[in-house]
Amino acid sequence: MSEASPRLYVGNLPYVAQKADIEMLFAESNVPIKSIDISIDPFNGRNPSYCFVDFHSQDEANQAMQTMQGQRVRGRPIKINLKTERRDGGAARDRLATKTHDRGWRAQDVPSLAVNENAHVYDRWSRDDAASRWTAPLDEGRRLYVGGLPQVPNQDSLNAEMRVLFQGWNIEAVSKIISPPEYKRHLPGSHHFCFVDMPSAREAEDAIAMLNGKKTPYGGSYQVQIGRPSKRPTKVMREQLGYEDPGKKRSRSPKRELQGSWRRQG
Numbered sequence: 001m002s003e004a005s006p007r008l009y010v011g012n013l014p015y016v017a018q019k020a021d022i023e024m025l026f027a028e029s030n031v032p033i034k035s036i037d038i039s040i041d042p043f044n045g046r047n048p049s050y051c052f053v054d055f056h057s058q059d060e061a062n063q064a065m066q067t068m069q070g071q072r073v074r075g076r077p078i079k080i081n082l083k084t085e086r087r088d089g090g091a092a093r094d095r096l097a098t099k100t101h102d103r104g105w106r107a108q109d110v111p112s113l114a115v116n117e118n119a120h121v122y123d124r125w126s127r128d129d130a131a132s133r134w135t136a137p138l139d140e141g142r143r144l145y146v147g148g149l150p151q152v153p154n155q156d157s158l159n160a161e162m163r164v165l166f167q168g169w170n171i172e173a174v175s176k177i178i179s180p181p182e183y184k185r186h187l188p189g190s191h192h193f194c195f196v197d198m199p200s201a202r203e204a205e206d207a208i209a210m211l212n213g214k215k216t217p218y219g220g221s222y223q224v225q226i227g228r229p230s231k232r233p234t235k236v237m238r239e240q241l242g243y244e245d246p247g248k249k250r251s252r253s254p255k256r257e258l259q260g261s262w263r264r265q266g
Contacts, residue, residue, distance in 0.1 A: 005034055005035075005054040005055060005056065006054070006055045006057065006058045006060070006061035007037075007052050007053065007054050007055070007061075007084050008052065008053050008055070008061055008064055008065065008080055008081070008082065008084075009050060009052060009079075009080065009081050009082065009083040009084060010022065010050060010051050010052070010053055010078055010079070010080055011049060011050040011078065011079040011080075011081070011083075012049065012050075012076060012077060012078050012079045013047055013049050013050055013051065013073055013076065013078065014049075014073065014074045014075070014076045015046040015047060015049060016045070016046070016074065017047055017073050017074055018038075018040065018045075018047070018131070019036050019038050019040070019051075019128070021073050021074060022036050022038065022051060022053065022073070023036065025068075025071060025073055025078075026053070026064070026068075029064075029067065029068050029071065031060060031063050031064045031067070031068065032055070032056060032060050033053050033054065033055055033056075033060070034054040034055055034056050035053075035054045036051055036052070036053055036054075037051060037052040037053075037054065037125065038051035038052075038125075039051075039124035039125045040124060040127075040128075040130035040131070041124060041130065041175075041176070042122055042124070042127075042129075042130040042133040042134065042173050042197075043133075043134070043173070043175040043176075043195060044134075044175075045130065045131065045134055052084060064080060065080055068080055086125070095112050095154055095157070096112065096153040096154060097109035097110060097111060097112060097153075098110050098111070098112045098113075098150050098151065098152050098153065098157065099150055099151040099153075100150035100151070100190050100218040100219070100220075101150070101188065101189055101190050101191075102150070102189055102190050102216065102218040102219035102220035103218070103219045107151075110150070110218065112152060112153070112154050112157040113157045113160045113161050113164070114160075115154075115156040115157055115159070115160045119156035119157070119159045119160050119163075120155070120156060120159050120174075121159050121162065121163065121171055121172065121173055121174045122172065122173035122174065122197075133173065133197070137172075137173075137197045137198075137227075138227060138228075140200075140201055141201040141204060141226060142197060142198040142199065142200055142201045142203070142204045143195055143196070143197050143198075143204075143226070143227035144195065144196045144197075144198060144204055144207060144208070144224055144225065144226065144227055145193060145195060145223070145224070145225050145226070145227045145228070146162070146165070146193060146194050146195070146196055146222060146223070146224055147191065147192075147193040147222070147223035147224075147225075148189070148190055148191070148193075148216060148220050148221055148222045148223045149161075149177065149190055149192040149193055149194060149216075149222075150190045150192060150216075150218050151177065151179075151190070151192050152177050152192070153177075155176060155177075158174060158176070158177050158194060159174045162174045162194070162196055165211065165214075165222065166196065166207065166211075169198065169199075169203060169207060170199055171196050171197065171198060171199075172197040172198065172199060173196070173197040174194060174195075174196055174197075175194045175195040175196070176194065177192050177193075177194050178192065178193050178194060178195075179192060180192060180193070189220050190216075190218065190220050193223075195227050204226065207224060208224050208225060208226070211224045212224040212225065
């Protein structure tokens with residue numbers, strides 16, 4: 001059995017940093033690396049502010065620890081240490097309760113849905129195609145808005161909830177839970193929401209017909225409809241891909257090729 005490769009934690013990353021930025025950092029420092037383990041959100045392109053880097057030898061890992069501490073990625077100084085555990089997951093005893101407002105004005109705590117190691121529909125740590133998904137599902141009419149949700153504090157529980165709701169469909173990705181705008185937070189009922197990517201526009205339409213208005217286990221009703229693009233592109237699209245708002249001066253920085261085109265061609 002082969003020995004595990006030396007691994008270092010690289011933290012304090014700006015949220016827009018991508019795998020290519022980490023590769024460039026180590027290449028410019030002349031420190032050879034074996035691989036990079038980074039999670040990229042397929043909905044907004046953000047990383048969780050850290051990643052892991054594997055090395056061929058302990059000498060290379062030591063070189064990185066000694067020479068790269070505080071070097072900058074997209075203007076932000078990084079922190080390197082020996083921590084090798086991810087922040088997601090966690091023991092069942094640490095699982096936070098889901099909060100629902102569907103049975104009165106005061107929030108009620110209910111147990112978050114039990115999950116297993118395969119809870120995530122789209123495993124951000126094992127996939128490297130997030131950039132190709134940022135806008136394609138919206139362009140193709142297969143990203144759904146799912147509203148009327150309680151506050152689910154555990155991402156794996158939210159994935160499990162969506163698996164149950166969309167039982168029979170092979171959903172492709174589930175976003176993080178999103179808090180309602182301020183004006184809705186004082187209204188009765190649950191107003192958190194998320195986005196779910198379907199395999200096709202036809203299946204998205206079928207899901208809307210069957211699930212919109214369906215009762216939730218908490219006493220409210222789901223709102224399921226086609227997701228709409230935000231008024232402004234995300235920070236990743238503006239900074240990482242060189243995308244500019246209409247009417248603004250175009251950036252002179254060339255667009256980055258990150259795991260394929262960020263918009264599929266029709």
